[in-house]
Amino acid sequence: MERDVLVLNFTNDTCFNNSPVNLSDWHFIHASSVCCAYKILKKHNCLVAVALVGQSEQQSVLKAVKQLSASQGSLLWLALFRDGDSLLDDISYCFNDYFLDYHHLPVDWARLDHTLGHIYGMAQLKRRTMHESSSAKANGFCFGESEQMQRLKEDLDKVACTDETLLIGGETGTGKGLCAQYIHSLSPRKDGPFITVNCGALPPTLIHAELFGHEKGAFTGASKQYIGRIERAHKGTLFLDEIGDLSLELQINLLHFLEESYIDRLGGNQPTEVDCRIIFATHVNLENAVDEGLFREDLYYRINIIQLELPSLRNHISDIPILANDCLQKLTPAGHLYRFSKSALLAMEQYSWPGNVRELKNRIQRAIIMSDSDVITETDLAITPPKSSLPDSDVIDLVKHRAEVDTEVILAAIKKNNYNISAAARELSVSRTTFYRLIKKCKIKL
Numbered sequence: 001m002e003r004d005v006l007v008l009n010f011t012n013d014t015c016f017n018n019s020p021v022n023l024s025d026w027h028f029i030h031a032s033s034v035c036c037a038y039k040i041l042k043k044h045n046c047l048v049a050v051a052l053v054g055q056s057e058q059q060s061v062l063k064a065v066k067q068l069s070a071s072q073g074s075l076l077w078l079a080l081f082r083d084g085d086s087l088l089d090d091i092s093y094c095f096n097d098y099f100l101d102y103h104h105l106p107v108d109w110a111r112l113d114h115t116l117g118h119i120y121g122m123a124q125l126k127r128r129t130m131h132e133s134s135s136a137k138a139n140g141f142c143f144g145e146s147e148q149m150q151r152l153k154e155d156l157d158k159v160a161c162t163d164e165t166l167l168i169g170g171e172t173g174t175g176k177g178l179c180a181q182y183i184h185s186l187s188p189r190k191d192g193p194f195i196t197v198n199c200g201a202l203p204p205t206l207i208h209a210e211l212f213g214h215e216k217g218a219f220t221g222a223s224k225q226y227i228g229r230i231e232r233a234h235k236g237t238l239f240l241d242e243i244g245d246l247s248l249e250l251q252i253n254l255l256h257f258l259e260e261s262y263i264d265r266l267g268g269n270q271p272t273e274v275d276c277r278i279i280f281a282t283h284v285n286l287e288n289a290v291d292e293g294l295f296r297e298d299l300y301y302r303i304n305i306i307q308l309e310l311p312s313l314r315n316h317i318s319d320i321p322i323l324a325n326d327c328l329q330k331l332t333p334a335g336h337l338y339r340f341s342k343s344a345l346l347a348m349e350q351y352s353w354p355g356n357v358r359e360l361k362n363r364i365q366r367a368i369i370m371s372d373s374d375v376i377t378e379t380d381l382a383i384t385p386p387k388s389s390l391p392d393s394d395v396i397d398l399v400k401h402r403a404e405v406d407t408e409v410i411l412a413a414i415k416k417n418n419y420n421i422s423a424a425a426r427e428l429s430v431s432r433t434t435f436y437r438l439i440k441k442c443k444i445k446l
């Protein structure tokens, strides 16, 4: 596999034009300006860069290296000097901050190959450490290394800087709530409150007062004033989860708030201004809900300014080892050290994860309790080896397989909770509404 190397060359030197064809597997990409280097870094996965440092360009090269390193922290540099050139005094003191090594021209290709290999390894380590510490900062959100999740991270970082309304889609357990917290923690509103409302979990009779608040005496039992969740999100972020479950009546009130930035507490006669960013999440297809008359079209267009879709875990299965180890590390009690057996990792990679990362977390939690040793097996995770449960043919009907798994998990939860639907829904960490939707989808007869 070719490894991309950025070559920053402000000189007329053509030494890289004739690199030997047998030189390992480096792909040198040339930039004659900072602008061009930025474009290359955006397009290619360069971990290593070489800067040609002529005597007269030392200042400009160092400035460019500083700028490019600021935009891509994991990039590590090698300097190439003309033989006989020496470093200017005001450059030498910060040379070590950016460059890992230097060579002299003419290029000694074998030595260069060796040094680049060394720097590449260091850059990989640096990227991993940066990734881990940024995951730690990300409120526990583990992004993994797949292309989908890296793209998602870039998108989240971009939208965090804006104040726009955001709609996050994705199946249950994909991390929509965690993403919303991540955005809040990076946004200019990070010092304000982060308020969550699960529109599917609140009883319809309470949700109006819960969202908008009420004055004392607004209705029987309203013995004192109540500040609703929207108002509590003032100067911060309001996360409205399962927005598709909101009644049509409340959708009108919400639309009114989105347009005016004012709310009316129940029983109140004074509108209250609320300044908050709203992040919506849904696991249902709102466009379909609009077609079915369950969701207001005007509200849909109002909230669908920026939409992000979280991938289902089975669509970025290459992240399983990272995600599973991240969960294991977070859930392991102090003083213990667990690891997954090879077959457990394989079983996790072959499983369809209908409950996504939430299910992964729950199964690992279970495994820590059930495991007899410090090696966690697929049995501890209660994952049946998929091969035996799958048809002999190589073609797997994923939809059918998922429905079977969903049915199995739902029925087990219902039986375990003596047919108490609320308790079964709680056990699977989904709302009653979602649970009923899944029962209907799986055609389970109660």
Ligand SMILES: Nc1ncnc2c1ncn2[C@@H]1O[C@H](COP(=O)(O)OP(=O)(O)OP(=O)(O)O)[C@@H](O)[C@H]1O
Binding pocket: 140, 141, 142, 143, 170, 171, 172, 173, 174, 175, 176, 177, 178, 179, 241, 281, 283, 357, 358, 359, 361, 429, 430
């Ligand atoms: N990428 C991730 N890294 C670490 N933990 C994750 C990730 N995604 C989800 N989780 C964990 O999975 C659980 C579910 O996450 P979250 O509530 O954010 O999902 P959701 O998509 O909002 O689910 P729902 O639609 O059911 O509300 C949480 O415990 C969360 O910590």
